[in-house]
Amino acid sequence: QITLKESGPTLVKPTQTLTLTCTFSGFSLSTSGVGVGWIRQPPGKALEWLALIYWDDDKRYSPSLKSRLTITKDTSKNQVVLTMTNMDPVDTATYYCAHRRGGYNSFDYWGQGTLVTVSS
Amino acid sequence: QSVLTQPPSVSAAPGQKVTISCSGSSSNIGNNYVSWYQQLPGTAPKLLIYENNKRPSGIPDRFSGSKSGTSATLGITGLQTGDEADYYCGTWDSSLSAFWVFGGGTKLTVL
Numbered sequence: 001q002i003t004l005k006e007s008g009p010t011l012v013k014p015t016q017t018l019t020l021t022c023t024f025s026g027f028s029l030s031t032s033g034v035g036v037g038w039i040r041q042p043p044g045k046a047l048e049w050l051a052l053i054y055w056d057d058d059k060r061y062s063p064s065l066k067s068r069l070t071i072t073k074d075t076s077k078n079q080v081v082l083t084m085t086n087m088d089p090v091d092t093a094t095y096y097c098a099h100r101r102g103g104y105n106s107f108d109y110w111g112q113g114t115l116v117t118v119s120s
Numbered sequence: 121q122s123v124l125t126q127p128p129s130v131s132a133a134p135g136q137k138v139t140i141s142c143s144g145s146s147s148n149i150g151n152n153y154v155s156w157y158q159q160l161p162g163t164a165p166k167l168l169i170y171e172n173n174k175r176p177s178g179i180p181d182r183f184s185g186s187k188s189g190t191s192a193t194l195g196i197t198g199l200q201t202g203d204e205a206d207y208y209c210g211t212w213d214s215s216l217s218a219f220w221v222f223g224g225g226t227k228l229t230v231l
Contacts, residue, residue: 047159060217105153109167
């Protein structure tokens with residue numbers, strides 16, 4: 001049974017760096033083809049894909065946010081970490097992590113999400 | 121504005137059928153598999169369709185997907201009030217550097 005859970009601060013100040021952790025179970029990020037992605041959703045708005053890291057440490061980023069994002073993995077801890085620099089109130093959103101099944105370009109399991117508010 | 125275009129809203133009566141379109145380009149839908157997600161109010165998205173037309177285990181066959189050229193379509197038959205949700209399409213975009221894209225979402229109202 002695959003589960004994912006996001007954790008991190010609920011409130012950050014403008015210009016600060018956000019660090020979010022996705023802790024997962026039920027799969028290994030060292031299995032060929034597997035990936036973990038981050039997706040966010042501002043209140044009342046659409047989903048926005050942020051980043052994805054693969055089992056082989058290949059990383060993909062949203063072109064519009066690439067300069068602010070870093071995604072890393074710790075296979076031994078079953079964790080994926082996303083950092084986003086220079087936070088702004090427009091970055092207020094629910095942040096989700098999701099599992100990408102090996103060989104299938106889709107996100108088949110999602111975490112519950114964590115709401116991050118950017119405010120001074 | 122999303123790279124993938126969906127209608128903001130659709131509606132139909134219980135028991136009826138509805139379709140939701142997702143329009144893209146050759147760099148995304150035209151050359152990659154499409155997946156669809158259902159987001160019930162206040163919950164995380166859930167995978168409904170992958171690889172254009174396949175349903176994960178547990179997804180009823182009332183939900184179907186198709187793709188033609190640079191467009192994809194989600195179909196829902198036998199509408200139920202519990203189907204009221206936001207629906208998103210998603211796929212890879214292979215232009216320049218590969219990245220994932222979601223559509224702008226479609227709000228389904230079951231009248």
